[in-house]
Each structure stands twice: as C-alpha cells, then as structure tokens.
Amino acid sequence: VPELPEVEYAARTLRRAALGRRIVAAAAPSAGRRLFRPGTPAAVVRALAGARLAAVERRGKHLLLTLEARRGPLGLLSHLGMTGRWLARDAAAPAAPHARLTLRLQGGRALDYDDPRLFGRLRLVPGARFDAVPELAALGPDPLHDGVEAAWLEAALGRTRRPVKVALLDQRLLAGLGNIHAAEACWRARLDPRRRADRLGPARARALAAAIRASLRHALAAMEGPELVYVEAGGPNPFRVYAREGERCPRCRAAIRRTVQAQRSTFWCPGCQR
DNA sequence: ACCCGTGTTCGCTG
DNA sequence: TCAGCGAACACGGG
Numbered sequence: 666v667p668e669l670p671e672v673e674y675a676a677r678t679l680r681r682a683a684l685g686r687r688i689v690a691a692a693a694p695s696a697g698r699r700l701f702r703p704g705t706p707a708a709v710v711r712a713l714a715g716a717r718l719a720a721v722e723r724r725g726k727h728l729l730l731t732l733e734a735r736r737g738p739l740g741l742l743s744h745l746g747m748t749g750r751w752l753a754r755d756a757a758a759p760a761a762p763h764a765r766l767t768l769r770l771q772g773g774r775a776l777d778y779d780d781p782r783l784f785g786r787l788r789l790v791p792g793a794r795f796d797a798v799p800e801l802a803a804l805g806p807d808p809l810h811d812g813v814e815a816a817w818l819e820a821a822l823g824r825t826r827r828p829v830k831v832a833l834l835d836q837r838l839l840a841g842l843g844n845i846h847a848a849e850a851c852w853r854a855r856l857d858p859r860r861r862a863d864r865l866g867p868a869r870a871r872a873l874a875a876a877i878r879a880s881l882r883h884a885l886a887a888m889e890g891p892e893l894v895y896v897e898a899g900g901p902n903p904f905r906v907y908a909r910e911g912e913r914c915p916r917c918r919a920a921i922r923r924t925v926q927a928q929r930s931t932f933w934c935p936g937c938q939r
Numbered sequence: 940a941c942c943c944g945t946g947t948t949c950g951c952t953g
Numbered sequence: 954t955c956a957g958c959g960a961a962c963a964c965g966g967g
Contacts, residue, residue, distance in 0.1 A: 667945060667946070668945050668946095670945095671945070726945095726946080744946085744947085745945095745946085746946055746947075746962095747944070747945070747946050747947090747963095747964095748944090748945090748946095748963095748964080748965090763964090781963080781964055781965065782944090782946095782962085782963050782964050782965080783962080783963060783964080784946060784947075784962070784963075785946090786947090825956080825957090826956080826957090827956085827957070831957095834946090836946095836947085843945050843946070844944090844945060844946085845945050846945085907945090927957090927958075927959090928958085928959065928960090929944090929946095930943085930944085
C-alpha cells in the first residue's frame with residue numbers, strides 16, 4: 666500500500682477519524698500467528714490506551730503520530746511496509762482481517778492497523794522526540810513538502826553510479842518514491858530507467874524533477890475532495906507503464922517492457938525512454 | 940504448485 | 954571504507 670501518495674492517504678484517514686480524539690482502548694488482536702514481529706513491543710498497546718491524538722505528520726513513507734498521554738507527549742512512528750494500511754470503521758464493525766493493532770476511539774469509531782505481510786513497523790518514540798530517531802534523520806527531502814529542484818536532483822544523483830531508477834528508490838536521496846512512481850517518473854521524463862544516475866545531464870535532470878512532481882501530483886489528485894479515493898491493487902491500473910508489460914505505450918505505441926533492477930520489476934518503454 | 944509483489948534491512952563482496 | 958548486490962522477512966493472489 667505504501668508509496669508517498671498512499672501514506673499521505675493514510676495520514677488523512679488518521680486525521681479525519683481520530684485527530685483530537687482520545688483512544689479509549691487499544692488491543693493487538695492476536696488470532697493465530699498474527700502478532701507483532703519481534704522487536705515491536707506489545708508495550709505500544711499499553712502506552713496508547715487513554716492517549717489523545719494531537720498530530721499526524723508524514724515524512725516520506727513514515728507516519729509520525731503525536732499523542733498526549735498521561736505522562737506527557739508520546740510519539741508513534743508507523744511505517745506501512747508493503748501491505749500496511751490504517752483503516753477507520755465503526756467500533757461495532759468487525760476488525761480488519763489482519764489487524765495488528767486496533768484503537769477504539771472516543772465517539773464510537775475505531776482504527777485498525779492492518780498488515781497481512783507484517784513488513785510494516787510500529788514504534789514508540791518517547792517524548793515524541795522524532796528528531797532523535799536516526800532513520801528519520803537519514804531520510805532525504807520529501808518531494809511533496811520540500812519540492813524537487815532540478816539542479817539539486819542532478820547533483821544528488823551524480824553521487825551514485827547506480828541506474829537512475831534504482832537510485833530513485835533510495836530513501837536517503839529522496840523520501841517517498843517507491844517502485845511504481847520511480848518507474849512512472851522515468852516514463853514521464855522520457856528517461857531510460859537503466860541510465861546511470863550520474864550521467865543524466867541538466868536537461869534530463871530537469872525533466873525528471875518535473876516528472877517526479879507530476880507523477881506524485883497525479884496520484885494525489887485522486888484524493889482531493891470529500892471522497893478519498895484509494896488505488897486498490899487488483900482494481901483498474903491507473904499508471905502509464907507500471908504493470909503494463911506488452912501493452913502499447915500511451916505516448917509512442919511501442920510495446921512496454923519489463924526488466925528487473927535491484928530485484929524489482931521495472932516497466933518502461935523502449936520506444937521513447939532514452 | 941509456481942511466480943509475483945506499492946519495502947526495508949542485513950551481511951557479504953570486491 | 955564503502956557502494957552495490959542478493960537474501961530474507963511473511964502472506965495472499967493470479
């Protein structure tokens with residue numbers, strides 16, 4: 666579920682359902698083996714009960730929740746991994762099938778953190794001191810909050826010899842792109858994803874910076890307005906090249922190809938991406 | 940059964 | 954020293 670747009674969606678879900686509300690009860694439904702992974706303290710459950718959600722922030726693919734607990738401010742850092750989702754429901758409705766954490770809210774609503782594959786993470790941050798969390802400090806700029814400037818991007822990519830699409834997945838470089846939007850951005854920039862990151866040149870860097878913004882903005886646009894529209898895996902494919910191997914490129918009609926880079930599928934058009 | 944997967948971390952290698 | 958690579962994590966869907 667998780668690239669920048671989906672995490673932004675989760676942030677909005679959390680704000681709409683729970684901002685300013687108190688958590689009446691917290692539980693980790695442990696049906697069968699659906700438990701927290703090692704390293705994730707069940708203490709999360711205890712710490713959250715009674716706290717009030719004061720702020721929800723997104724940095725790259727991380728969600729930063731600030732709570733007012735009895736003992737003062739408390740942070741909850743949430744990363745959705747591959748299949749994590751925050752879902753809001755009526756407290757009386759059944760919990761999500763793979764709910765790892767359920768928060769019952771003041772006012773009759775509830776939140777589920779649902780994650781079948783358990784690649785996601787939940788961590789308490791004492792005092793909500795997010796500045797002291799190393800993995801957050803290591804993140805590159807967030808394309809949505811901080812923008813992506815062409816000259817900066819060219820310089821940043823110039824520090825690695827990896828293929829440009831692989832470099833775009835590096836969260837230390839830029840925080841928020843994942844396998845879909847890295848590929849989509851390359852397509853929008855007419856850029857061969859296999860091109861070495863340090864061999865872009867200013868024109869391609871400029872095109873790529875604009876393409877990153879466009880790709881994310883396009884995905885985010887679906888979430889504007891009163892209805893949050895969620896891009897479901899299994900639903901219609903809203904992307905230009907992602908998961909479209911063999912289909913025709915919407916720009917030049919050549920057949921889209923799939924190649925593997927860094928153990929991930931890359932979809933691209935050999936006709937118009939150079 | 941087999942393959943694939945919107946992510947990250949860890950350990951090895953050259 | 955360190956960039957880069959591949960395995961591993963765990964489960965569901967086609």
